[in-house]
Amino acid sequence: MDTDFPAEIAALRATFEQIEAVSDPERLRARVEDLEQQASAPDLWDDQDNAQAVTQQLSVANGELERLASFRSRIDDLEVLVEMAVEGDDADTLAEADAELVKLRTDLSAMEVRTLMTGEWDERNAVVTIRSGAGGDDATDFAEMLLRMYLRWAERHGYATKVLDTSYAEGAGIKSATFEINAPYAFGILSVEAGTHRLARISPFGSADKRQTSFAAVEVIPLIESTDHVEVPETDIKVDVFRSSGPGGQSVNTTDSAVRITHLPSGIVVSMQDEKSQIQNRAAAMRVLQSRLLLLKKEEEAAQKKELAGDIKASWGDQMRSYFLYGQQLVKDLRTGHEVGNPQIVFDGDLDGFIDAGIRWRRQQQAQSAQ
Template sequence: MRAEISSLVDDMKQSIGLLRRHLDWDNALRRLAELNAKSEDPSIWNDPQKAQKLMRERQDLDKRIGMIRDLEQSIADNTELIELGDMEGDQSIVTEAEKALQALKPKVAETEIETLLSGEADANDAFLQINAGAGGTESQDWASMLMRMYLRYANKYGFKAEVLDEHAGEEAGIKSCTIQIKGHNAYGKLKTESGVHRLVRISPYDSNARRHTSFSSVWVYPVVDDNIDIVVVESDLKVDTYRASGAGGQHVNTTDSAVRITHVPTGIIVACQAERSQHKNRATALKMLKARLYEMELQKQQEKIDAANAKKTDIGWGHQIRSYVLQPYQLVKDLRTGHTSTSPGDVLDGEVEDFIQASLAHKVKGGGDQVIEDIE
């Protein structure tokens, strides 16, 4: 076997080994056997909601195990064909098998992403919240640039995006906004964007043309679907109404239709002003609150930093996940994975997919948080 093909096979086998580890292969097989046995019991349909949840889990687990098995079988079959072709001196067999192995490489990469997007809420829609850090106009302008970046990302990659809440800055930009992004695996992909984003540039608001560093935070949490029951006690809520704000035009109301809900036990605050109807805005804000409460539970289950701590994180040095440098050179660098781009203009125009995929791949390979040194 040629060294190039041998190296390709070794790399793919290593990736599949990591996928097995991520899936916890032996436990996954045992769980699938349990689900298969339960699915054959007619009594499970006495509780249709529970039965549907079980069948979804079974279908998802069966699909992921099947994808890994299919890849392993294809690699084994084509490796054997190369050995057979070499033994019989039939170069045509070798050539076809090598082509088949090369065609498997992108399939292995796709399977990595599918396996990584297998969390309980990964397939759900997402709420994406942006908050400007300290620094006034500079950070507020940076927050608006991030808002534009994610809206363009959604448009380019087949998601639908709607701005639910937006608070304009005093001079420029925004203080905060919340976007709902709809589409398959929206949360699974965008959750890797949660963290502090840092911008370095020559400020357009500084008459002395000095270099400024600005920070804004991004926080992504899943939209809770109807199959997940989150109980919210009405007495735990503080509801305020206010007049919607924004860039102007028909979406800015002249009545107090915007709604802000504070969940007193946790301190979580959500707001919505997307609709003219106070009732509709309240319903959407309540849905956002349930999503935030659900995310807190997911974080506890996964032994990650819970949502309450994330909300209290300082928006500044030591917490950033990505730096965007526009001057004195052009570079975007993810501090968790080391992935870079020398075209920050393209990234800020919505080309974030490579960074998302790098973060997902980093996760399956057991990468820790912020292992790469920061850039100046």
């Protein structure tokens, strides 16, 4: 075994201490104490939305503290394991220590990425919308592949998901789908997935051996919270109700419970058909509409600042990744250069490498812009 354990463990400790300093355990403990006081209030559940927000924030803060304490303990345990192996001249225990070192490096990298998410809404839950673009049946099929990919990614991490709306294509796949991911930093993590995704493959829908290029757009927005207070006057919206539909256009219920809200000033359209009642679907659609309007407002402010600064570079989210399912078999991120030579594992939800690279790339771009 050629591993220099003392040097490796020292490097782990140094990086971890930097992460711990950014995470600020004292601040987290103070936040936990404050949230615990709020959670113990006898009238907490009189306002269910606020109660859920408080309990979720408490869970996140406790989770961060536990993650930091657990990692420090794992480094200590590794050091003891190495000492035991060296003293006993035990090759098997050294091999076990080497394997744990690899795991610690991987987990430390993930923790380091978390510290890079300092945006205003990075801690929020995320609402993701996938829309098929140019490419006919291949594009709608690709959109459904992306939906499955993100849901599988969430499943791998144990994140709760809820599909809010699906518009099925007449042929294969979907025209669009909107789903919610409830997890700490879901928006901060998935926001780097926003943009145009491109698929190149031999089309299963056209003539034999014909290569087809198709596109799908991914939109990621932070989920609105009750404290955000985005006012949407009734005169600014048009509400349509219709019957929920499934693949092939068949009706999936017998009442007009699905809701489509059009925001007239911006042209934003939100459809919702997941809930059982029209009232529930309208409330869910309004929440997503408010989230989009909140993000639109911030984007307009950012665009104005860029214009004043003379920055005319395209958004980092455009044309961000290509999936090649013929010949070379490759998935490549066009911003970061990160690539994987096995597209199937990516479509099965193995996205962490792309997401981590995207978050680091975004931070690098932000740092350059600030100079």
